[in-house]
Amino acid sequence: MADIEMKDVNFSYQKGRQVLYDINISVERGKSTGLIGANGAGKSTLLKLLVGLINGYKGTIEVLGQPVEKKNLTDIRKKVGYVFCDSESQLFMSTVYEDVAFGVRNYGYSEEIVQKKVMEALHKVNIENLKDRQIYRMSGGQKKLASIATILSMEPEIVLFDEPTIALDPKNRRNLIGVLNGMSETKIIASHDLDMILDTCEETILLSEGKLICKGKTEDILKNKELLEEHDMELPLCMQDRRGK
């Protein structure tokens, strides 16, 4: 069964500036799917459409069997987590605990359950020790993990990541890849970091200028040098000739 279904989706921010053209995507339950494309390809827009952060699309979008419409948004957002590209936008409370608890509290759980869910989420991303840390004292890598914990505490069925490895050093990036691989939820990861996509995603979708170019096994797409270059991308670093030849 597909968790996410997009049929003939077209979207434009304003008249005459179309961002997505006839997108047809289906993401199966439990799968990790990479979303790649050059800058301006429409990756973030596509993710935002899935949680109703932007609306006015044409076509059909169904998430967990529910059409993405205003009346369903509360329910959809309860089940779909969105990790922002910039952790500064995601984390707005004072401490890690408070931020991770924010979403759970909004759904009316008692403080005991809130505490349990928060601790579980922090455990999943290995930052229990940062529970009481103030956000502004954290490093970029720690903030990214805390952002993921804010989503995991709500126990979503689907998690959407927008550029999760951006501005992370190699060690934090490796740590994040471990966390992503340890997650059992359905995931869509939008990124330019093709090596990370290779490490974390079974399937990959390639977008270019708002059009769906192809969808298939990650290795097949990321090995295809001509395909990538045709759409302003390059092979993952691990597949490139390091001498630049």
Add this chain to the structure above:
Amino acid sequence: MVKLNRAIKDIHITDNADDGKKGVHPISWLLVTIVYIIAVVSFSKYNIIGLAGMVLYILIQCIWYEISVTGMIKRIWPVFLFTVLLGIANPFFDRTVSAGVLSMATLVLKGIFCVAASYILVVQTGIRQICYALHIMRLPKEIVTVLLLMHRYLIVLLKELERMQLAYKLRAPGHRGLHFRTWGSFVGLLLLRSMDRAGEVYESMKLRGFNGTFQMFSGKYSHIGSIVYLIVWGAAILTMRLFPIFKMAEVAIWQILR
């Protein structure tokens, strides 16, 4: 730059300074502060000796809860200047020059005491617990939410300002402050950027179930402790208001010395 960074840190510290660690319910803190401010404001403009006794509340709070007095003075320094500016005409327009100086000094003290008491409240309880207390006191939830959102927006605005100021300084190393020609674009861009960022923060909140109301929750407080705190301080403030403590102390000291 350093000042801006310190301001951001200060605001973060006041985010949820207490959450019950000191055992006193925020409503007790808030009520005591309100009573204190009303008492301070109610002194007549020539009763400086009576008013001076109200400093005891500030001093005892600072000692008891280990609040840095120098830190507090640094933060309320602008209030001193502001109240001096407000009262500077008093010596010329009051009954006599000495009465005018007295009323100006009273005005300055009132301003400083009120702001110091508010400072102590914010440092001890944190903005979220103050809003929680306001929520219990049946203040409309819209006002409480707006207060909390303003607090959030202030942080966003200051962080953007810090980034922009850093970018400016790195490319204008010889300048002291912003050149007046860049003020317009700088402020405009600052507002646009902080609005964008605030929009993202709001999106993040909506995605985590925010429906326009912050979920208020109480920390772990001692009910008896909170009631005792309220009664003791309430009584002490009323005593300080009704009896000129310093005058009485002076008389007592003279009697002892004799």
